[in-house]
Amino acid sequence: MNFSSMNEGKALDSKLISAFPPPQRTLPVMLQRQALLFGDRTLLTFDDHTISYREACAIAARSAAALHQAGVRPGDRVALLCSNRVEFLQLYLGCAWAGVIAVPINVASRGAQLRHILDNCGARLIAIEADLVHVLEPLDRAGLALEKVWLIGNGRSVTLPDLQVAPFVLGNEAADPHQSQPGDTVAILYTSGTTGLSKGVCCPQAQYFWWGVHTASLLEMREGDVLYSCLPLFHTNALNSFYQALLTGSTLVVGQRFSVSGYTAALKRHGATISYLLGAMVPMLLSRPPSDDERAHKTRIALAPGVPVQFREIFQKRFGIGLIDGYGSTETNFTIGATLADQRPGFMGRVRPGFQAKVVDEHDNEVPDGTPGELIMRADEPFAFATGYFGMADKTVEAWRNLWFHSGDRVIREACGGFRFLDRMKDAIRRRGENISSFEVEQVITSHPAVANAAVFPVQSELAEDEVMVAVVLQEKARLTPEELLDYCQPRMPYFAVPRYVDFATALPTTENGKVQKYKLRDKGVGEATWDREAAGYVVKR
Structure with missing residues (x-):
């Protein structure tokens, strides 16, 4: 099959581009225009919440009022450590309405990585899920700009003597929208570093307008579609799905998390017509025994970049869902892609x-x-x-x-x-849809007093993505078991970054200048002496 002349979706592109001329490509303008157009139509659905287009506008204004009352001003950064809850988007919309920069943080962030993010963005306020507030207690907060904590949801009582702690509640009044410009930063998303610390990507208002336009076009989205995403809202993929729904008059259903056993049931329950998957999720779904229920849904298409070629046709035939590949990143947009009819393996x-x-x-x-x-x-x-x-x-x-x-x-x-x-080409690892900085994992491991040196690198997994492997050189006469090493890692790094494979070595291969030659470690890979935590039954806690 040959590629078409790329005329796909031009009608939708033209409609959205004309509806929002360049100065109006900001979230407050989009919210207000679509609220007038679609009114009481459902924009968002969470487990126990539905929000209409009109209500989304009101929530943004009340959330912005709460930020104003807390002393947050346009251009300030507000950190957001929250899973797929309605409060996440309440705060995100409020930040955009107030001209404040939202800083969504991966809920698995811990220790030095979390401190680096808070230090780098300079947030004075963090809104954090109550069940996650324990990650702040051991954090070295000296020198951070952090002053206030908003607690999201119910959880155990917490005392942070150096911080003002209060529950997050929407303001009683409605704030006027800040006159944001398309080039103003709406969010800072931290993406994994390669040989260094995580970097905060400055995403302008108009970037997400274009994310919505291009993704909706390639998914051939129609007004009234129901989008189902169980991907985390602190990543650009799920955040982008909100803009797709907003721009096209559709409904976004946000699932708590991906479940292999519950995915197709969720599609059916919500009447989803469009969904979102990551490359590793497709072989995971295919690994389950076939059932009569897995085609009892209305979903016609899913955005699923990075699915291995050998799984695509099998999945589409079995589940009845067309898969869309493509290329985009937090820094860019949906720059490369094709509609379903023009997909080529x-x-x-x-x-x-x-x-x-x-x-x-x-x-x-x-x-x-x-x-x-x-x-x-x-x-x-x-x-x-x-x-x-x-x-x-x-x-x-x-x-x-x-x-x-x-x-x-x-x-x-x-x-x-x-x-x-x-x-x-980067010295980075991608596991289950998460980007992992080998540098950050190495920083934790080499901080263990028994470790002299370590190199972290990817090896192939059964799911066609990466697994994390580490080669460790111990201090002279030191003793350390793989289990002890991982016990040390768990509270200090995201759960998905904890190595699966551990090799103890007397030395690491290096160049004449002392730089570790990781390609040699990757080529060697998993050997007979390599410890595998999954084979050993070692459990990593989320």
């Missing part, structure tokens, strides 16, 4: 209208079609991409050098114009 798609993409060598020279290289991109429209990394000017310049965003991903562009993903 092994291809992410072609460059979307409004974007440019090239494959280049290490000197940024474009390579011929069929030649592997790094994918670099830029946008034609103002603020369709992120504007940089918060407080990290050097990293921003490095990533956007020569005025192109450098993805760190190795791809091939074929003569037909389609792009194929090969692998990551």
